[in-house]
Amino acid sequence: MSETKLILPTSADELVDAVKGAVKGGKVIKVSGAGTKDVVGNHVAADIEISTTKLSGVTEYIHSELVMTAQAGTPLSVIEKELAKNNQMLAFEPSDYAQLLGSDKEQTIGGVFATNMSGSRRLSAGAARDALLGVKFVNGKGQLIKSGGKVMKNVTGLDLVKLLAGSWGTLGIMSEVTFKVLPRPEIMKTILISGLSDADATSAMAKAMGQSTEVSSAAHLPQSVSGSFLDGVYDGQSITALRLEGLKESVDDREKRLMDALSEYGNLSVIKTEQSAILWQEIANVKPFIGRDTIIWKVSVAPSEGHKLVAELAKTTEVDAYYDWQGGLVWVSLKSDHYTTHLRQLIKSLGGGHATLTRATKDVRSEVDVFEPQPLPVAALSARIKAQIDPQNILNPGRMSQNDDVMNKAAV
Amino acid sequence: MTELIKFLEPNAQIISKRSSIISGLAEILPDDCLITDERELVPFETDAFIAYRRLPLAVVLPETTEQVAEVVKYCHEHEVPIVPRGAGTSLAGGAIPQEDAIVIGLSKMNRILDVDLANRCAVVQAGVTNIAISQETDSEGFFYAPDPSSQLACTIGGNIGMNSGGAHCLKYGVTTNNLLALKMVMFDGTVIDLGGKALDMPGYDLIGLLCGSEGQMGIITEATVKLLAKPEGAKPVLFGFDTPEDAGRCVRDVIGAGIIPVAIEYMDKPAIEICEAFANAGYPMDVEALLIVEVEGSEAEMDAMLDKIIQVAKTHNVKTVKESQSAFEAALIWKGRKSAFGATGRIADYMCMDGTVPLSQLAFVLEGTAKIIEKYGLRVANVFHxxxxxxxxxxxxxxxxPEESVKAEQAGMDILRLCVDAGGCLTGEHGVGIEKRDLMTHQYSKEDLDQQMAVRAAFDPQWIFNPSKVFPLEVREDA
Incomplete structure (x- = not known):
C-alpha cells in the first residue's frame, strides 16, 4: 500500500494552492481535520490527504456579540477555553466520539461542523448546523468561497453554510468558520426518574417537553447501561434524565413545576450543576459503548418511535441501546453485523428516519452503507449538487455514499 | 415612474403561445383553479413591494401536490417560467411575476394535515398561514415560534421561501431552525420528500439549503414544523431612552451580560409616534428611543430576568420603565409593534429595509442611516429587531x-451598502427578491455568486423558477 501524501496548509491561500494542485494533477483528496472520525464513513481511496490542523487559531471574538470566528483546524478545546473565559459556550454542546472510535486525537472546530456533531442540548438549542453563521471553504475547483457572515440573521443568497455543515468533507474544505455562541447558564439541574421502562420513559419525556418548563435535554438510560454513568451510582436501575438550565431563580421555579407534573412517574430525584454537566457529557460521548467490542449504530427517528425500534430489534438479536433527544436519538449496540437491512426496514416501518454505522470493523464498513441510502431522486439531486461544487469528484469521493460514482454519471 | 430595477426581457415566443399554454393548463386543473382574465390577474401583479408590478401570463391555484407537479412538468416541457406565491406579503418583491410567467399560488393548499404533540410537530400544507398553526395548537399549550409581523396573512410556504424571522426569533430562531421536513416539486415535476419527524435528516442538509432559497429551486407543497410548549407567561416591558445611542448600548450590554430575552425591539421617535397613533399602546411619548423587551416564564422567572435587565438599563440612563399590567396591555404593546409597517402606510408610502449588522455597530449604522436620509431630503422611521x-x-x-421615489430607492440601497460595510448583510429576514438583487455583488464576489448559481442549477437547470430574482442579471452569463 502506498503512503498517502499529507499536506498541511497554514493559510487559506496555501489551501487553495493545494486543491488547485490536486485538480491539475487529477489527484483524489482525503479531507481531514484531526482525524478523530476517520473511521466513520466509507473508505476514501485518496492520492493525497489535506488536513486543516495547521489552520489554527481564533480569528475574531467579541463576546458581547455572541459570535466567534476561528480557523477550521482550531482544536475544540481551544475554542471552549476561550469561551469559558467569558462564561460562554457552544449551545449545541458538540459531542466527542474520539474515545468511542479509539482515537487519541482531539477534534477540530471544522470537524465538528463538517460532521454536524451535536450533543444532548440539540433537542432545545439546535444542532451545530443551526449555530454555524458563516464559512469560507475551498471547493473542488480550488476556489475560496464565502457563504453566510457573522450576524445572527442573514438570508442573503443561498444558504451554502447549511449545505457544508454535515457534508463530511465531500463538498469543500473549510478554512474558516463563524458561529453563534451563548452565555453559559447560571445553574443546571437534572431531574432523574428511576425505574421506568423504555416505553414509560418515552411518555415521561414527551410529557416533560410539553410543559412550560423549558427542559433543555431529555435522555433515557435503560438499566443495561445506566451503570456506565457517573461512576456507577445508578447501577441496577434505569434512569430517565431531564435537564433544566438558566438563572437560578428560574431553574428553581421550573424544577418545582416539573416535579409536580411528573409526580405520577414515581421516584424523582435531582442532581446539581457539576454532576449534571458530567452526566450530559457522558451521554453525548456515548460512554456506555466505549471499549465494547460491538457494532454501534446512531439512529435518528421520531422521538416517540425510538423505544419501539429497540423492542423490535430485541425480538431477533441481542441488542443494547439508550436514548437521547427525547427518545429520537438511539444509540444501538449490536453483536452481529447481520442486521443492517432489518434495522433500516424497521426504521422505515416506524415512520422513517436514518441509521449511521458509527463504529464497526473496516470489513463490515466496506460491505454496508455507512450512511442511510437515499431514495433515488434525492440521491441523484445530492450527486448533482456535489458535481456543481466538486466537478471532478476529488473531495472525499464516496465517503458518504458508495454510489457516488454511479450517481455522478447519472447526474451528467 | 422610472424603474431602477430591471426584469428579464419577457420571452415573446412564450407570450405568443399564451392561449395554447392556457389550454394546456386547463387540461390539468379544475376550472376554478386557473385564472386568465386580465382583471382577475391584477391582484397578482405585485406583492408588498408595490413599486413594481407585472401582469403574469396566467395564475394557477392548485389544490394538491399532484396538480402542482403536473403544472410544473408542463411548464418544464414548454419552458414557461414559474413564479411561486404564498400570500404575496413579500417586502422584497419575491413574488412579483413577469409577463411570460405563470404564477403558482398555494393559497388553496391551506390544510393542517397532522398535529403530533408527542413529537411536538405539525404537518401542514404550504398555503397554511403562519398564525393558523399556533391557533390550532394553542388550546393544547403549544405554538409555532417564528412570528413575522405579517403572520396573520403570510403562509408557511412563503416563510420557508424567505427563511422568515420575527420579533421572537432572538430566542427561538428563524424558520430554518424550526423546520423538520419538506415535500417539494422539482423542476421536472418529480416530487421529493426530505426529512421527517426525526430531528435531523440523512445526507446533505437539503432542508437547510432550500429554506430561504426564495422559490428558486422548486415548489414546496408541504412542511413539517416544530411546535414548542407555550411559556407559562410572557410580559413585554417598555424601556424609554433620551438618545438612540443609550438604547443601542443597552441592547449590546444586556446580551453581553448573558441575558437573552425572548425579544428586544427598537423604535425611534417617529416610529413611536406612528405606532402609538395607530394602536394606543401606551408607548412613552417623551423619549427618543424605545425598547420593547419581552421576558417569559413564571412570575418569579420573569421578575428575576427583568431585575437584571433593569440594572443594565440604569447604567445607560433609562428614562422610563413600564411593565404591561395585563394580558390586554401586553397585546396592545405588540399590536403597536407588529402594525408598524401598516401604520406607517397610513401616513406615507414607505420602503422597508432589512439589513443586519453586528450589535456593536447599531449606533453607528443608525447615525449613518440618518445622514443618508438627510442627504436625499427624505424622512425615516426606525423600527427593528x-x-x-x-x-x-x-x-x-x-x-x-417620481423624483422622490427614485431618491427613496437610492437611499435604501445606500443604507444596505452601509450595513454590509459595517460587517453585516443585505437582508436578515425579508429576502433578496428583486429589491436587493443588484446589491448582491456588494456582499459577495463573482466566484461566491457563481457557486450559488451552480448549486441552484442542480435544482433548476433551465432557470424556470422565479427568473428575475436574487442573482444580478449581469453576473448570470457564464453560470
Missing part, C-alpha cells in the same frame, strides 16, 4: 412623485 441587529428603517416617500 435590535437583539439580533436586524434593522428595519422605513423610508417615507410619496410614490406619486
Amino acid at each position: 435590535a437583539g439580533d441587529g436586524n434593522m428595519h428603517p422605513l423610508i417615507l416617500f410619496n410614490m406619486n412623485d
Whole structure:
C-alpha cells in the first residue's frame, strides 16, 4: 500500500494552492481535520490527504456579540477555553466520539461542523448546523468561497453554510468558520426518574417537553447501561434524565413545576450543576459503548418511535441501546453485523428516519452503507449538487455514499 | 415612474403561445383553479413591494401536490417560467411575476394535515398561514415560534421561501431552525420528500439549503414544523431612552451580560409616534428611543430576568420603565409593534429595509442611516429587531412623485451598502427578491455568486423558477 501524501496548509491561500494542485494533477483528496472520525464513513481511496490542523487559531471574538470566528483546524478545546473565559459556550454542546472510535486525537472546530456533531442540548438549542453563521471553504475547483457572515440573521443568497455543515468533507474544505455562541447558564439541574421502562420513559419525556418548563435535554438510560454513568451510582436501575438550565431563580421555579407534573412517574430525584454537566457529557460521548467490542449504530427517528425500534430489534438479536433527544436519538449496540437491512426496514416501518454505522470493523464498513441510502431522486439531486461544487469528484469521493460514482454519471 | 430595477426581457415566443399554454393548463386543473382574465390577474401583479408590478401570463391555484407537479412538468416541457406565491406579503418583491410567467399560488393548499404533540410537530400544507398553526395548537399549550409581523396573512410556504424571522426569533430562531421536513416539486415535476419527524435528516442538509432559497429551486407543497410548549407567561416591558445611542448600548450590554430575552425591539421617535397613533399602546411619548423587551416564564422567572435587565438599563440612563399590567396591555404593546409597517402606510408610502449588522455597530449604522436620509431630503422611521441587529428603517416617500421615489430607492440601497460595510448583510429576514438583487455583488464576489448559481442549477437547470430574482442579471452569463 502506498503512503498517502499529507499536506498541511497554514493559510487559506496555501489551501487553495493545494486543491488547485490536486485538480491539475487529477489527484483524489482525503479531507481531514484531526482525524478523530476517520473511521466513520466509507473508505476514501485518496492520492493525497489535506488536513486543516495547521489552520489554527481564533480569528475574531467579541463576546458581547455572541459570535466567534476561528480557523477550521482550531482544536475544540481551544475554542471552549476561550469561551469559558467569558462564561460562554457552544449551545449545541458538540459531542466527542474520539474515545468511542479509539482515537487519541482531539477534534477540530471544522470537524465538528463538517460532521454536524451535536450533543444532548440539540433537542432545545439546535444542532451545530443551526449555530454555524458563516464559512469560507475551498471547493473542488480550488476556489475560496464565502457563504453566510457573522450576524445572527442573514438570508442573503443561498444558504451554502447549511449545505457544508454535515457534508463530511465531500463538498469543500473549510478554512474558516463563524458561529453563534451563548452565555453559559447560571445553574443546571437534572431531574432523574428511576425505574421506568423504555416505553414509560418515552411518555415521561414527551410529557416533560410539553410543559412550560423549558427542559433543555431529555435522555433515557435503560438499566443495561445506566451503570456506565457517573461512576456507577445508578447501577441496577434505569434512569430517565431531564435537564433544566438558566438563572437560578428560574431553574428553581421550573424544577418545582416539573416535579409536580411528573409526580405520577414515581421516584424523582435531582442532581446539581457539576454532576449534571458530567452526566450530559457522558451521554453525548456515548460512554456506555466505549471499549465494547460491538457494532454501534446512531439512529435518528421520531422521538416517540425510538423505544419501539429497540423492542423490535430485541425480538431477533441481542441488542443494547439508550436514548437521547427525547427518545429520537438511539444509540444501538449490536453483536452481529447481520442486521443492517432489518434495522433500516424497521426504521422505515416506524415512520422513517436514518441509521449511521458509527463504529464497526473496516470489513463490515466496506460491505454496508455507512450512511442511510437515499431514495433515488434525492440521491441523484445530492450527486448533482456535489458535481456543481466538486466537478471532478476529488473531495472525499464516496465517503458518504458508495454510489457516488454511479450517481455522478447519472447526474451528467 | 422610472424603474431602477430591471426584469428579464419577457420571452415573446412564450407570450405568443399564451392561449395554447392556457389550454394546456386547463387540461390539468379544475376550472376554478386557473385564472386568465386580465382583471382577475391584477391582484397578482405585485406583492408588498408595490413599486413594481407585472401582469403574469396566467395564475394557477392548485389544490394538491399532484396538480402542482403536473403544472410544473408542463411548464418544464414548454419552458414557461414559474413564479411561486404564498400570500404575496413579500417586502422584497419575491413574488412579483413577469409577463411570460405563470404564477403558482398555494393559497388553496391551506390544510393542517397532522398535529403530533408527542413529537411536538405539525404537518401542514404550504398555503397554511403562519398564525393558523399556533391557533390550532394553542388550546393544547403549544405554538409555532417564528412570528413575522405579517403572520396573520403570510403562509408557511412563503416563510420557508424567505427563511422568515420575527420579533421572537432572538430566542427561538428563524424558520430554518424550526423546520423538520419538506415535500417539494422539482423542476421536472418529480416530487421529493426530505426529512421527517426525526430531528435531523440523512445526507446533505437539503432542508437547510432550500429554506430561504426564495422559490428558486422548486415548489414546496408541504412542511413539517416544530411546535414548542407555550411559556407559562410572557410580559413585554417598555424601556424609554433620551438618545438612540443609550438604547443601542443597552441592547449590546444586556446580551453581553448573558441575558437573552425572548425579544428586544427598537423604535425611534417617529416610529413611536406612528405606532402609538395607530394602536394606543401606551408607548412613552417623551423619549427618543424605545425598547420593547419581552421576558417569559413564571412570575418569579420573569421578575428575576427583568431585575437584571433593569440594572443594565440604569447604567445607560433609562428614562422610563413600564411593565404591561395585563394580558390586554401586553397585546396592545405588540399590536403597536407588529402594525408598524401598516401604520406607517397610513401616513406615507414607505420602503422597508432589512439589513443586519453586528450589535456593536447599531449606533453607528443608525447615525449613518440618518445622514443618508438627510442627504436625499427624505424622512425615516426606525423600527427593528435590535437583539439580533436586524434593522428595519422605513423610508417615507410619496410614490406619486417620481423624483422622490427614485431618491427613496437610492437611499435604501445606500443604507444596505452601509450595513454590509459595517460587517453585516443585505437582508436578515425579508429576502433578496428583486429589491436587493443588484446589491448582491456588494456582499459577495463573482466566484461566491457563481457557486450559488451552480448549486441552484442542480435544482433548476433551465432557470424556470422565479427568473428575475436574487442573482444580478449581469453576473448570470457564464453560470
